[in-house]
Amino acid sequence: MPSLxxxxxxIKSIKSTQxxxxxxxAVSAAKMRRAQEQVLSARPYARRMKDVLGRVATAAAGVKHPLLEVREPRRVAYVLITADRGLCGGFNANLIxxxxxxxxxxxAELSLVCVGRKGRDYFRRRGYNIAQQYVGLGETIKLSHAQEVARYVMDKYAAGEFDAVYLIYSEFxxxxxxxxxxxxxxxxxxxEGQENGEGKPGRVEYIFEPxxxxxxxxxxxMYVENMVFHGLLESKASEHSARMTAMDNATKNAGDxxxxxxxxxxRARQAAITKEISEIVGGAAALE
Structure with missing residues (x-):
């Protein structure tokens, strides 16, 4: 048995950890509330952007654009969004x-675009092809961050270096x-465009200028940038929520x-006291 x-x-060490x-x-809870507000505010815009794109693309059927070009997926890229830090439960592990x-x-030939240090470190140690990395974005996600990531993959796709690009993030x-x-x-x-009142796809005739x-x-x-931005916001809110839950569990486990x-x-102190009393009684009995 360990000594007293x-x-x-x-006990002192665990109390310090607790x-x-x-x-x-407490810090993660405050950050999570701000990140959650950003996500909830961004979701209506993301849905509306998706709806507008669907209706406009349907009306502009036949128009060619490099980002709409479908090719055989010989070179595929994945944009992985993880955290820069740990201590957030299974958040990073689930994404990886x-x-x-x-x-x-x-x-196909695989390339990774890693946003966040944890994902980058994991796949770099295992020899994956990391085409680009973005680490240290900070706690506040800005649109410029999403634009930088989106611009990189769009340029690569338009140049024919990527044939398909997927985004992996944590949905809050x-x-x-x-x-x-x-x-x-x-x-x-x-x-697909919105349906009309009769349940059939409705098509609107648009006049495009110019x-x-x-x-x-x-x-x-704008649509691609918004998807990346939305993924960053969702992942940041998920990260803070996972870290808050993990720290709450750690605090409870420390208390246990x-x-x-x-x-x-x-028990050890009681055993030591009992042993001392026994020694005193035994010594007194030996003197009699």
Whole structure:
């Protein structure tokens, strides 16, 4: 059995760790609330952008654009969004596992665009082809971050270096649930247009100024940038939620460990007192 001194040291050490995890939980909770507000504010815009693209692309059927060009997927890229730091439960591990599953049986040249240090470090150690990396984006996601990532993959796709691009991020469901999600970035696949009141796809005739090609040249890059931006926001909210939950569990586990060690310490102290009393009684009996 450990000595009283060892037990006291362990209890002191765990209490210090518990204070750290409690503080990290409070910080993550504050950051999570801000990130959650950003996600909830961005979702209506993302849905409306998708709806507009679907209707405009349907009306401009037949118009050619480099981002709409479908090619045989000989060179496939995955944009993986992970965190720069750990201590967030299975957040990073789930995203990495999903990426490995998606790329396991792929019959094409694979490239990774890693956003976040954890994903980059994992796949770099295993010899994957990392075409580009973006680390240290900070706690506040800006549109410029998404534009930089989107511009890189769009340029590569337009140049023929990528034949298909997929985005892997963590979808924020609620504080306790974050779900890895895979969406196709390129080639852009316009969603179907809205249905009319009779349940049939409705088609609206648009007049394009100056031309349908010019409108799509503006709309398609904005759509890709918005998808990347939305993925970054979702992942950031998921990261803070996962870290808050992990730190909450760590704080509770530390409390349980302190209780068990305190019980062991009390037993050890009681045993030491009993032993001393026994020695005193035995010594007194020997003097008689």
């Amino acid at each position: 001194r060892d037990l006291r040291r362990r 204070q750290i995890t409690k503080a990290m939980k 596992r999903r990426t490995v599953q998606e790329t396991k049986n792929i019959n 469901v609620n504080v306790l649930v974050q779900r890895p999600k895979v969406v196709k970035l390129l080639p852009v696949e316009p969603p 031309s349908a090609e010019s409108v799509l040249s503006e709309l398609l890059p 460990m302190i209780d068990r060690l305190t019980l062991s310490m009390n």
